[in-house]
Amino acid sequence: MKKACLAEFFGTFWLVFGGCGAAVFAGGAIGPVGVSLAFGLSVLAMACAVGHVSGGHFNPAVSVGLLAAGQFPPKQLVPYILAQTIGAIAAATAIYLIYRGAHPVGSLNGFAANGYGQLSPQGYPMLSAILVEFILTCAFLLVILGATDYRAPVGFAPIAIGLCLTLIHLVGIPITNTSVNPARSLSQALFAGPEYLEQVWLFWLAPLAGAITAGLLYRISFITK
Numbered sequence: 565m566k567k568a569c570l571a572e573f574f575g576t577f578w579l580v581f582g583g584c585g586a587a588v589f590a591g592g593a594i595g596p597v598g599v600s601l602a603f604g605l606s607v608l609a610m611a612c613a614v615g616h617v618s619g620g621h622f623n624p625a626v627s628v629g630l631l632a633a634g635q636f637p638p639k640q641l642v643p644y645i646l647a648q649t650i651g652a653i654a655a656a657t658a659i660y661l662i663y664r665g666a667h668p669v670g671s672l673n674g675f676a677a678n679g680y681g682q683l684s685p686q687g688y689p690m691l692s693a694i695l696v697e698f699i700l701t702c703a704f705l706l707v708i709l710g711a712t713d714y715r716a717p718v719g720f721a722p723i724a725i726g727l728c729l730t731l732i733h734l735v736g737i738p739i740t741n742t743s744v745n746p747a748r749s750l751s752q753a754l755f756a757g758p759e760y761l762e763q764v765w766l767f768w769l770a771p772l773a774g775a776i777t778a779g780l781l782y783r784i785s786f787i788t789k
Contacts, residue, residue, distance in 0.1 A: 565640065569647040571618035575610040576651035579622050580748050582606030583733075585659050587676035587741075600733035603742075608726025615722065623745040624648055624768075625775040629705035632779025633787070635712075645747075652751035660755050677756035678743045678767045688739045694770045700732045701744045701774030702781075709782040743767040744774075 586594065586602035594602075611620040619636070621627045624645045630636035656675075663672070674683070680693035688696075707728040711721040729744075736742030743749040749767035753760040 565643065568618035568640070569643050571614035572621060572644050572647040573651035573654075575607075575614050575618070575620060575622040576648040576747055577655045578610050579603070579606045579745075580652045580655035580751055581658060582609075584656065584676040584748065584752055585662075588659055588663055591676070596734065596737045599737065600730045603733050604726040604728075604730030607729050608722045611722035611725060618644075620722070620725075622648060622651075624747055625701050625745060625771040626705065626708060628772050629701075629775030629779040630709070632776045633705075633709055633783045635709065635779075648747045649750065652745075652747035653754065656751035656755055672756060674741070674760075675752050675756040676741060677752040677760040678741045678749045679760055679763050680740060680766065681763075683760060683763060684739060685741055686738045690766065693740045693766055696736055696739045697743055697767065697770035698774040698777075700736055700742070701771040702778040704728055704732055704744055705775045705778035706782060709778065710786070713786075740767070744771050746771055 583599065583603035583606050587599045591599055607620075607622060610622060614620065619630075621630070621644060627636060627641055627644045627648070631638060631641055660675075663675075677683075680688060680690045684693065704725075708721075708725055710716060711724040732744055733742045736744070746768040749764050753764045
């Protein structure tokens with residue numbers, strides 16, 4: 565269990581550091597496509613590196629969705645979420661300290677945080693944010709559950725999951741800056757400012773609801789006894 569939590573910490577750290585770091589440091593140069601690839605490649609790399617240790621969740625919504633599908637033991641849920649959240653905050657802290665080396669206080673420019681309304685990259689309202697985060701997380705969990713099913717082709721799960729996360733970011737960045745990961749949302753909001761923290765509830769509620777829906781749907785429709 566300790567090794568699994570450590571793997572979740574490092575995996576989530578790298579996902580946030582790689583994805584959000586690309587957005588903060590190079591977003592202007594690589595654009596949404598580059599940032600989307602950074603998130604996808606980060607999760608693909610860590611799924612290959614430590615997925616065999618912990619299952620490679622790196623996201624509270626993934627853990628909750630797998631629990632809803634009957635693919636994850638309830639007793640491990642809280643330790644996993646704590647490890648993921650701490651890993652995400654550690655990554656955001658590292659990004660902040662590096663960024664501060666060349667930028668003055670007060671110039672975070674959103675810090676790759678998630679938001680809706682005035683904090684949305686293109687001004688999308690709360691309802692749009694709820695819908696897109698719910699749909700994208702639901703789809704993400706369905707891909708994860710399908711790709712890791714014992715009937716699926718062996719060895720391709722990290723690729724399918726990484727490519728899915730890339731596509732998710734291509735869709736979601738203009739709307740909310742893409743969450744589908746409550747730990748990632750909280751970690752960036754802690755540094756982005758109080759206005760982002762006030763909205764972080766949505767980026768826990770909608771992804772978790774989408775994940776639970778996907779888990780139950782897969783459990784009812786696709787799991788064979």
